[in-house]
Amino acid sequence: MGALGDLAGGLADALAPVNLLFALLGVLLGTAVGVLPGIGPAMTVALLLPITYALEPTAALILFAGIYYGGMYGGSTTSILLNTPGESSSIMTALEGNAMAKSGRGAAALATAALGSFVAGTIATLLLALVAPTVVDLVIGITAADYFALTVLAFVAVATVLGSSPLRGLASLGVGLYLGLVGTDVLTGQERFTLGIPQLSDGIDVVVVAVALFAVGEALYVASRLRRGPVQVMAASGPWFTRRDLRRSVGPWLRGTALGFPLGALPAGGAEIPTFLSYATERKLTKHPEEFGRGAIEGVAGPEAANNAAAAGVLVPLLTLGLPTSATAAIILVAFQSYGIQPGPTLLSTESTLVWTLIAALLVGNLMLLVLNLPLARVWVQVLRVPRPYLYAGILLFASLGCYAVNADPLDLVLLLVLGLLGFAMRRYGWPVAPAIVGLILGPVAETNLRRALAISSGDLGVLLDTWFSRIVLGLALAALVVPIVLRAVRGRRATPEEVQAGEGLRHRESVGAGPGEEER
Amino acid sequence: MSVSPDPDVSTTDATGSHAAAEHRHPPRPRTGISRGELAMVVLLGALGVYLLLDAANIAVPGSANTIGPRFFPYLVGGVVLATALALGFRVLRGDRGPSDESEDIDPDAPTSWANVGVVVVGFLAHALLINVVGWPLAVTLMFALVAWALGARGVVRPLLTGGVLSVVVWLVFVKALDVALPGGILLELATDWF
CATH class of the missing domain: 1.10.287 (Helix Hairpins)
Structure with a gap:
């Protein structure tokens, strides 16, 4: 097995003392920031990106791997112990996790989340190591037209499949594509949409956009509608993980992994749908249906495993195709690019050592998370109590730092504020943020490949449908665009987490009558 | 407010x-x-x-x-x-x-445009002040202003928290990680010997 040999080599690198230290630092930072309410994995990664500037690539990516998994883990602690809804991928964990914590089983909920994250993360990372070389073999010969088709699929999937309103997803994608166009055209050197501002001729820095949309947008949004009053953190109390809990958790962990990894690896990736599916599955298979809604451990174990498996699955298209299918993956892509490394089919051969060290670091970081977080749970509970005024003021402080560190230009901070206001408006009116980030980063890639394909065919658009690969991929993209819209028109909107909890499953809800029911679609 | x-x-x-106004209630x-x-x-x-x-x-x-x-x-x-x-x-x-x-959002609360305005003005002011008074001082003022807008009590604590945080962050990033960040005359003189 070539992949396992390569992985063993990567492990040897990742286990070097310095690299272990960076993995530990990454895991701690990622968890600590991820635990903070209001900060999801994408914002964690965006805010901590500046730290990697000062490091060499291997150390930086190991640090980043730790931050990525740590941020995912921290998010689940937040959703279990805070009685308020958080980011979409941990909502399903929160449903039963909250209920468990409320009935004095918080410790067991945290334990099954931690162990499930470890099991799912380890299996999914190993699968990533096994699958990645195969995917590379499949796609190594794809043409520019094929690649353009893939980017179109990623655009459409991120815009319409995630989130609750496909049109608003497309709107967000369009804004991201526009932001990606600003600057100097790579192929002809012409300035586009720079408004004559010299600083814009280099384009808008991705870090500025990501930090603005996530951190500044969130801070402004919270400022506009702050939940007043004392913070309610539930105690991580109760009996610790028992043998019975383990018996009930193993199945959900494995099923969650089986759902999360493949769905995360598809270009229509993301962790939201697998966690929904996992919850619905466990609800159907459980021997304790009466506990669902009142704190069933299966309902924490399954979605949490699916969430983490999907996080590893997202790395498959990222490392093999250079296709980010979630906001977090898009920011990791930026981290690669800042070292002049372009993920894609050739990455595994040109940067073989780096990639295998990164994958090995994910495994190591995952183990560290388990060892650290079971005893550190109490510390994280304290982090949850941080006073909100200071938390959001601190987020803005770090946003300023990360953004100013890019070019040392105060104009970037003004741009950060303007884009932050955009992020605020997007949150307020239900435009998902992820499509904008993916559009910004993937837009230039799509354009380059489109123009390359059309240059070869001397402008004949037929070249885009020349191969079976591009036909199938574009067909899927068309389906991803049309199916959600048709489904909503015919069968009403998708079920909310609360409806899934109530046992209505994932089916699309029947639309309710006419008149006032109309706007719910 | x-x-x-x-x-x-x-x-x-x-x-x-x-x-x-109850918990885990989807915004109507x-x-x-x-x-x-x-x-x-x-x-x-x-x-x-x-x-x-x-x-x-x-x-x-x-x-x-x-x-x-x-x-x-x-x-x-x-x-x-x-x-x-x-x-x-x-x-x-x-x-x-x-x-x-989001965890800290009250879905039923009316929008407080005053809060948004304070945060925007604070952030804009700090962007313009960085090259004049240095990052730590500018960001401290922004930090305190935002904290007040979000309901922090007192005058000393927000300023002190922001000040300590910004100086520590500045030291870590500028002295240890070599990130370019103007420190302001006083801080740069005081840490010259590093």
Whole structure:
């Protein structure tokens, strides 16, 4: 097995003392920031990106791997112990996790989340190591037209499949594509949409956009509608993980992994749908249906495993195709690019050592998370109590730092504020943020490949449908665009987490009558 | 500054339906055409028009027999304008986007534009002050202003917290990680010996 040999080599690198230290630092930072309410994995990664500037690539990516998994883990602690809804991928964990914590089983909920994250993360990372070389073999010969088709699929999937309103997803994608166009055209050197501002001729820095949309947008949004009053953190109390809990958790962990990894690896990736599916599955298979809604451990174990498996699955298209299918993956892509490394089919051969060290670091970081977080749970509970005024003021402080560190230009901070206001408006009116980030980063890639394909065919658009690969991929993209819209028109909107909890499953809800029911679609 | 609704009294929203302030309660879909949503759609449409019009001004180097730097902008402009039209149609029929959920958001609270204004002004001021007084001092003032807007008590604590945090962060990033960040005259003199 070539992949396992390569992985063993990567492990040897990742286990070097310095690299272990960076993995530990990454895991701690990622968890600590991820635990903070209001900060999801994408914002964690965006805010901590500046730290990697000062490091060499291997150390930086190991640090980043730790931050990525740590941020995912921290998010689940937040959703279990805070009685308020958080980011979409941990909502399903929160449903039963909250209920468990409320009935004095918080410790067991945290334990099954931690162990499930470890099991799912380890299996999914190993699968990533096994699958990645195969995917590379499949796609190594794809043409520019094929690649353009893939980017179109990623655009459409991120815009319409995630989130609750496909049109608003497309709107967000369009804004991201526009932001990606600003600057100097790579192929002809012409300035586009720079408004004559010299600083814009280099384009808008991705870090500025990501930090603005996530951190500044969130801070402004919270400022506009702050939940007043004392913070309610539930105690991580109760009996610790028992043998019975383990018996009930193993199945959900494995099923969650089986759902999360493949769905995360598809270009229509993301962790939201697998966690929904996992919850619905466990609800159907459980021997304790009466506990669902009142704190069933299966309902924490399954979605949490699916969430983490999907996080590893997202790395498959990222490392093999250079296709980010979630906001977090898009920011990791930026981290690669800042070292002049372009993920894609050739990455595994040109940067073989780096990639295998990164994958090995994910495994190591995952183990560290388990060892650290079971005893550190109490510390994280304290982090949850941080006073909100200071938390959001601190987020803005770090946003300023990360953004100013890019070019040392105060104009970037003004741009950060303007884009932050955009992020605020997007949150307020239900435009998902992820499509904008993916559009910004993937837009230039799509354009380059489109123009390359059309240059070869001397402008004949037929070249885009020349191969079976591009036909199938574009067909899927068309389906991803049309199916959600048709489904909503015919069968009403998708079920909310609360409806899934109530046992209505994932089916699309029947639309309710006419008149006032109309706007719910 | 907004007054938070009493959690024990159910509040009534614009349409007169009850919106009880309880936890884990999805924001109630409100009816009617939202002016804010319309403004977003109009802005999006304007972006589309701008993209289409300004794409025509992109200089195309001669002898470009295949597609040049204008093609993709036209494509994006078209998609943006079409999306704006479709979304505008839906919004006019009363469709509303579900506003984002977050741990610290009260879905039933009225929007406090005053808070947003304070945060915006604080951030803008710090952006303009960085090169004058240095990052730590500028960001301390912003930190305190934002903390006050979000309900921090007292004068000393927000300033002190922001000051200590910013100086520590500055030391770590500038002295240990070599990030370029103006420290202001005093701090740069004081840490010159590093």
